[in-house]
Amino acid sequence: SSGCKLWKKILEEREKGSVVGNVVRDLDLDLGSLSARRLRVVSGASRRFFEVNWETGEMFVNDRLDREELCGTLPSCTITLELVVERPLELFSAEVVIQDINDNNPSFPTREMKLEISEAMVPGTRFPLEIAHDPDVGSNSLQTYELSRNEYFALRVQTREDSTKYAELVLERSLDREREPGVQLVLTALDGGTPARSASLPIRIVVLDANDNAPTFNQSLYRARVLEDAPPGTRVVQVRATDLDEGPNGEIIYSFSSHNRAGVRELFSLDLVTGVLTVKGRLDFEDAKLHEIYIQAKDKGANPEGAHCKVLVEVVDVNDNAPEITVTSVYSPVPEDAPLGTVIALLSVTDLDAGENGLVTCEVPPGLPFSLISSLKNYFTLKTSAVLDRETVPEYNLSITARDAGTPSLSALTTVRVQVSDINDNPPQSSQSSYNVFVPENNRPGDLLCSLAASDPDSGLNALISYSLLEPRNRDVSASSFISLNPQTGAVHATRSFDYEQTQTLQFEVQARDRGNPPLSSTVTVRLFVLDLNDNAPAVLRPRARPGSLCPQALPPSVGAGHLVTKVTAVDLDSGYNAWVSYQLLEAPDPSLFAVSRYAGEVRTAVPIPADLPPQKLVIVVKDSGSPPLSTSVTLLVSLEEDTHPVVPDLRESSAPREGESRLTLYLAVSLVAICFVSFGSFVALISKCLRGAACGMTCFPAGTCACLTRSRRREGLPPSSGILRIQLGSDDPIKFVDVGGHSHGCTPLASAPTRSDSFMMVKSPSAPMAGEPVRPSCPPSDLLYGLEVRPLQAQPMLEGYSDAGMWLGHVPENILVSL
16 A cells, blocks of 8 residues: 655755654654564665664665765756555655755866957957856856956856856957957856855967958757667758858868867767768767757968857657666565455566656566556556465466557566465365275284375465364264274274174264364264174074083974974074074984974974884084084984873864963964964065065165065075075175074074164064974073164164064064065
8 A cells, every 4th residue: 555745855965864854753653663564765776865763763864965966957856765664565655855055166177268369350249158067056056157357358147048057258349469469367157155156267368360251150049859869970950151251261160169068079079061960979868858069160261260059959759768677575475365455565667768658557467366556656566366375376476567658669577476375274185085994803903994095285284184083972882992093194003803793884983184273174984894704603592402412302202204303593693604504414323214404404304203213313513604614513312202291282173271261362362363464464565565666676665775575586595495584684784694484383593682772683483383293391581582783873764574474573674685
């Protein structure tokens, strides 16, 4: 921004430290903040003539002020200054007028002047005298001339067009060489100072014999114009004089008069014979716009007489000076969040040419977030015009061009380097929004699970990233008990060995946070999936027996083929193929008497059993489908026994129950029939929806999940269903495989006990035993079967599942696969 303009004046040659004025009071600035705001004086000159005292606010003289050295003969001498303060950046203009004092004496270019005057010269003839020079101006400059007393000559003081004065000697009385061959005069030049200063010039006049006709010019004043870039030899003007005499007295020689300014003979050349004035040196419009030249013409007579004329040569400006750019102040680096209009630099531009040749414009290349605004005359302010982004462009080398309006136009180029400083405006970003990590169980503690990579386009502390583990408050299991996170590298290591049977999945969030102020962060979700290994052998749940002991099983006498001796039920804590178990008769005295269902584990008679069959020791091996497979065995002791227990009558045989038992049986029968109908209706509806949903039998529910039901489909690698309800969950659910036998007389354990309330429970079927089979004791409470836990990722609509025998399977999530 720019402020007001100050105007001060001071006499030249003031001693160093002299006070010019109090800029703090004049500009209404805060004296206490001068040091912090770095108030300084800026000028285009190489010398620093003025400085500001930060403690008092006074501007004082810092270097010698010589008005004649600074401004020459200009009538007014002004030094233009700029006062710059920062934070915020402000610019004030000041002008200091250097007032002249009478410190210079007038001086003549020669120590003595000689004039040759013919005695025939008539009174009234004028003779120009040497001009005196005084570098002072105004009243201290040359004011007048004085001539010593004599009887022949008088002095006339004339004023030139540039206000300088010169003297002419006027003949008032005819000379007589015979009487007085010479005259001695003294010319005194006086300035107007107090006290006045002066200089004297002795004049020696030699009286010559008469040459009665003097040359005369056809005009007393000549005017001419010449371009300042005119090369040497360029013709300016030709003066002409005539002499009525004949012979040598009529031949004219042209020459420069003695009272021309110093330097005229270096700039111009005059032909002595033709009177043609040509350019000799290099003209400069900026130094002198007008040259006043005095020319005299003399004949070649014995007593030559002279005539004088004046030539005014106007120098025409050409565009020969390129602009000059001075960068006075630069604000760099600039924060990338700097508001629009922030001042970046102050520039001053000067062009020594005049008129349109001196009109200067400044510009920056288009497409950059900067603009130049003219604040004061020949001053420009570089400001931001768009939002800066260090991550896109961290530094600008601005090429600033200053161009004048001349023809052809001249220009100057300077480069301003502007650095953009970083602010924390970018949070760390990961290459992935989430990571899926698969780790086999039984891993070694300290194994590297994954490395989280985040990057931050900022710089410095704003780009330094640290990683931390986010722990939800409502989660039962803490992720930090399983993994460790390196806060510098983002490497995730296991702190202990994973067990698939205890933990199938683990989800946690990692926060990447930079060190900016304020810090920014982002989070990434890590889903860790534990891969199952075949590290658990099948465990026999039924029949229950101590390790190494026999499990007795009794057969009624005279049973036929296909009689169910018992059902061996085993479970494998692994999952998938590792949990699929098969049953095989390993040892038997007579393998032809008994058969074992490979997948159901049912031990049945293969042939009718004779009444005198001795006890049979059967070894049943249970093997999973893992690689390598693991197995376990159970030993059954099957023997015939007398029918000492009352046989439970077949449900199809009617007997006469007691009145209370009949009523209870009726209630149970009605309840069982109702449950069967409801179960059958539910499965029919579910199957119809699956058939309508898709060819694969997929049924979609409002929550976006699906269940699929199919009838008696064999899948590659799966055991035949044989009327057994199987529930196979999708790959995203931790529940493995559910097998509910429809012909078991006892409970069918399917998996380990639940760990949370959202696990579902399988219960024993209330169906009656087959006809002719004895009633078996109920299962112990430990034989109740619980499904494996379901991870509660989100609330899911539930289905009620029932077997075709009326068994209620529990609330099953919709996204499981049910196959019959």
